[in-house]
Amino acid sequence: MDWAQPLRHVGRRVTRQRLCVLEAAQRHPHATAEEIHRDTLSELPQFSLQSAYVVLNDLVESGLLRRIDLPGHPARFETEIAxxxxxxxxxxxxxxxxxxxxxxxxxxxxxxxxxxxxxxxxxxxxxxxxxxxxxxxxxxxxxxxxxxxxxxxx
Incomplete structure (x- = not known):
């Protein structure tokens, strides 16, 4: 999926970090922040785990990602929001x-x-x-x- 239009639609700038995080979440449904971060490192080697958390929270807040909080497990993220x-x-x-x-x-x-x-x-x-x-x-x-x-x- 081309994530540029959905990002613009919710008033977010199209950045490489946001695109990489959305693509990783789409490739790996129910992934943790750490798993998404690890998946982005080949394209964004300087991308820190803290930055991944910031981007993930922003994408959840903007409605492009869903955060799944399971008892006893780290938060997971998915693109299936509709x-x-x-x-x-x-x-x-x-x-x-x-x-x-x-x-x-x-x-x-x-x-x-x-x-x-x-x-x-x-x-x-x-x-x-x-x-x-x-x-x-x-x-x-x-x-x-x-x-x-x-x-x-x-």
Whole structure:
């Protein structure tokens, strides 16, 4: 994808750093800042990790990237921002996959009646064991499933 027009559309200058970060995020969906930074170094050898974080945050703020915050994992980034999807994470290896929304429009879940808020997004995170880890017998059940009514608060 040519990222120049989307950058201009959101009022951002077209810079080599922004283009490299967007291209890396597109090539590697769900990549961490460190992974995106590492991918850009062949084109931008002087590009620091701190600069990568600054560019990533700017692109998230401008709406060109989505930041995915998974519990116990570093933030990840993706270019798929126009659809309504969720994520599944393997609790053994950390692999992240997209999961289509069952409803098809945002938000996927219906908030309770009486909530005095206009809900725009409902994030759903599925946790499990990916097929590769299951095939290797890596059924790490270190995460305790949370059931409705369960609480870690004492």
């Amino acid at each position: 659809d309504n999807h969720h994520h599944a994470v393997c609790i053994s290896c950390g692999r992240v996959e997209d999961v289509a929304c069952a409803v098809g429009h945002a938000p996927c879940l219906t908030p309770p009646d009486g909530l005095k808020m206009n809900i725009l997004v409902a994030d759903v995170l599925f946790r499990g064991i990916c097929a590769d880890c299951a095939a290797r017998g890596e059924n790490n059940h270190s995460e305790k499933p949370q059931h409705e009514g369960d609480s870690d608060d004492y």
